[in-house]
Amino acid sequence: MKDLKIEYRNDIMKFKEPEQPSHPVTYDPVAFKKEKEKSRRLRQSAWWKKKRSSGICHYCGQKFKPSELTMDHVIPLSRGGHSSKENIVPCCRECNTKKNYLLPVEWAEYLEQLRSDEKG
């Protein structure tokens, strides 16, 4: 009996999907204002003061004077984020500026780079 071995070669084509906004953000000015108000209140809270007193930027991990750290929404309010304790982190000015002007994809790459810098 002949043993026929057929090898299949899978040529997997890798498609890079264009980055798209995952879902259309429904911008609700009323909710937005509410969240802004909430973050203003959180900024006065003992929780925030304690968090900021660590002096550590959530993103780059460097130490700063607490007064140099700003309040940052991990998911920006304009993208549907909330003013919840889970979504608010202390952030240095440099990271804050970068986050503001970089595209979300570029920001993710920047964070990735920070992480690999730490390891190396």
Ligand SMILES: [Zn+2]
């Ligand atoms: Zn930073």
